[in-house]
Amino acid sequence: MPRYALLIEYHGGPFSGWQRQAGGQLSVQGVIEAAFTKIGPDAPTIAAAGRTDAGVHAAGQVAHADLSRDWDPFKLAGALNFHLRPHPVSILAAARVEEDFHARFSAVERQYLFRLLCRRAPATHDRGLVWQVPHQLDVAAMAEGAQHLIGLHDFTTFRATQCQAKSPVKSIDSISVTSHPVPAGMEVQFRLRARSFLHNQVRSIVGTLERVGAGAWSPDQVKTALEARDRSACGPVCPPEGLYLTRAVYPSDPFGG
Structure with missing residues (x-):
């Protein structure tokens, strides 16, 4: 399964934080994963460099996801942004990365x-x-x-x-x-x-x-x-x-x- 890194910007105000919540509260991870389900059969669990708290913003968050098909990175970012509206979340860039890349554990x-x-x-x-x-x-x-x-x-x-x-x-x-x-x-x-x-x-x-x-x-x-x-x-x-x-x-x- 090809792995993709995402460079993400968001306004943290409406969210309970980065991490998906069991109680169904709005989270950044949750809305991005929901956007993935709109562009194909994948419902990946994405991992991020930092699990920001409720109300905290990001200008350079990084996450990764494993997908079942190859995507042109530019088209992947555009498709996700289309389905992220109207949430204040933007995929600034996407990139194909090696299988051992991990948004959290590879960060120095x-x-x-x-x-x-x-x-x-x-x-x-x-x-x-x-x-x-x-x-x-x-x-x-x-x-x-x-x-x-x-x-x-x-x-x-x-x-x-x-x-x-x-x-x-x-x-x-x-x-x-x-x-x-x-x-x-x-x-x-x-x-x-x-x-x-x-x-x-x-x-x-x-x-x-x-x-x-x-x-x-x-x-x-x-x-x-x-x-x-x-x-x-x-x-x-x-x-x-x-x-x-x-x-x-x-x-x-x-x-x-």
Whole structure:
């Protein structure tokens, strides 16, 4: 059975998350698998690079599926997009891949973006796409606090209590914190890179760093929280609407980029 990789973009707002739910809630995986049933006899179960939570978006999710017939990748993407309407999901590209390619297990890095809008006026064009706070933030202090999280650590403090990972030990390759002017305010962007992340790890980190930027925490308190290895030492977990899975990296790019 030929295997195909899909590069996927979606707005997470209407969905219960990536993963298909037993209770029938709307999921990204579910609507893509339903689209496959409209274009042929296949009803494949697709696997993704990251199982994003409810409300989390993707600009570069990768999934794979095994099909019973050969497809021209361009036509496959077009056919799926036709049947995905009106859901806010788009197949950006499709590619034939080797049988041993796995969207989740072959990935060597995942990259996330978190967008935080700092302004009093409500978001309009980006409503549902950013986390908004009414106060300004100290970007330099947040960047200083983030440095304590780079490298290999026990991230018990920064993972959800229901996280199913076998170990809380993870290695974060980089965290950047940058500011970008917007009308009547500022957008702060957090970009994180790691081989893999724990459940709610990114949102826990960003929520904690926001407290640093607001002056409620010092940058060194991030290190104290990390070393506590205690979920109760974490700052607030920020909402999902500012989070994007932007890229999954593989030893060889399946889409030729």
